[in-house]
Amino acid sequence: MFNLLIVEDEALIAMMMEDALISRGHRVVGVADTLPSALDLAGAHAIDLALCDVRLANGDSGVEVATRLAQQGIPVVYVSGNCPADAPHPLVIGCVNKPVPVAALHATVLAACQIAKADEPVAVPPALTLYR
Numbered sequence: 001m002f003n004l005l006i007v008e009d010e011a012l013i014a015m016m017m018e019d020a021l022i023s024r025g026h027r028v029v030g031v032a033d034t035l036p037s038a039l040d041l042a043g044a045h046a047i048d049l050a051l052c053d054v055r056l057a058n059g060d061s062g063v064e065v066a067t068r069l070a071q072q073g074i075p076v077v078y079v080s081g082n083c084p085a086d087a088p089h090p091l092v093i094g095c096v097n098k099p100v101p102v103a104a105l106h107a108t109v110l111a112a113c114q115i116a117k118a119d120e121p122v123a124v125p126p127a128l129t130l131y132r
Helices: 011-023 035-044 062-071 102-116
Strands: 003-007 027-032 049-052 076-080 092-097 128-130
Touching: 003 011, 003 035, 003 062, 011 027, 011 102, 027 035, 035 049, 035 062, 049 062, 049 102, 062 076, 062 092, 076 102, 092 102, 102 128
Parallel strands: 003 027, 003 049, 049 076, 076 092
Antiparallel strands: 092 128
16 A cells, blocks of 8 residues: 555554554554654654654744655645645645544545555545645
């Protein structure tokens, strides 16, 4: 399936997301809770998609994380209770509101990766709000 990065500062939410995605065959390359840790993981692994909260530990901004990852060619989907109104970069594909239904995570990953690759039109899961 896909190599994923989870950027989430709430440990229980991160573990739930990681378990749900691994159980569907994805590989979670790591969980980051700050901008520096996200960038470190992005520099060390090939990542197909990052799932990023908007508010992170130490006052870090998930919007800044998403922008920096997208500038490196990594597509991003926000997973947040505070979805931004728009995307700072074309590779920031969309947002899923928390709480995220576990089944919606897998569908979101599949749709976002297809959109990022500009594959054929894809069925967008109802939980995913697209920016473009």
